[in-house]
Amino acid sequence: xxxxxxxxxxxxxxxxxxxxxxxxxxxxxxxxxxxxxxxxxxxxxxxxxxxxxxxxxxxxxxxxxxxxxxxxxxxxxxxxxxxxxxxxxxxxxxxxxxxxxxxxxxxxxxxxxxxxxxxxxxxxxxxxxxxxxxxxxxxxxxxxxxxxxxxxxxxxxxxxxxxxxxxxxxxxxxxxxxxxxxxxxxxxxxxxxxxx
Numbered sequence: 001x002x003x004x005x006x007x008x009x010x011x012x013x014x015x016x017x018x019x020x021x022x023x024x025x026x027x028x029x030x031x032x033x034x035x036x037x038x039x040x041x042x043x044x045x046x047x048x049x050x051x052x053x054x055x056x057x058x059x060x061x062x063x064x065x066x067x068x069x070x071x072x073x074x075x076x077x078x079x080x081x082x083x084x085x086x087x088x089x090x091x092x093x094x095x096x097x098x099x100x101x102x103x104x105x106x107x108x109x110x111x112x113x114x115x116x117x118x119x120x121x122x123x124x125x126x127x128x129x130x131x132x133x134x135x136x137x138x139x140x141x142x143x144x145x146x147x148x149x150x151x152x153x154x155x156x157x158x159x160x161x162x163x164x165x166x167x168x169x170x171x172x173x174x175x176x177x178x179x180x181x182x183x184x185x186x187x188x189x190x191x192x193x194x195x196x
Contacts, residue, residue, distance in 0.1 A: 018066025
């Protein structure tokens, strides 16, 4: 928590709003991830849920966040998971110490604080993280951990099949609809006019 006050000296401790601990694992589109120094993995999904896995890739707990913030990013500070959320009024920072213990800070949305938040956000937009033992990668909606010694790859999380299918199916439907409208328009412009 000292890191928060060093980055944002005007942060004020506040009540946590819009966050709930979950005991079930979430499946959705993976937005971001981060790995702690002790091997814990936080995976953020597009439905504002976060899964936490231990170093053995076992699900530990989940979090559900209120979608009232436009930008959200997660990161580890030692063994604490830090969630930054920003809206037009403020930046909120939630520090998760354990699966039932958390502290929140409200940070005024000044130009300096917004710039600090953007710097943190940009650093966390990565598709791979490497430490001494493993390489963590997120490609095509699949988050994996590869052992550097023997090359073994394990899947940590992946986009849900239904979610992937629905996005692909929606894209195909949109494309087909566009072609049909285009052909109908061409037909209407070029069809012979009938005399009455």
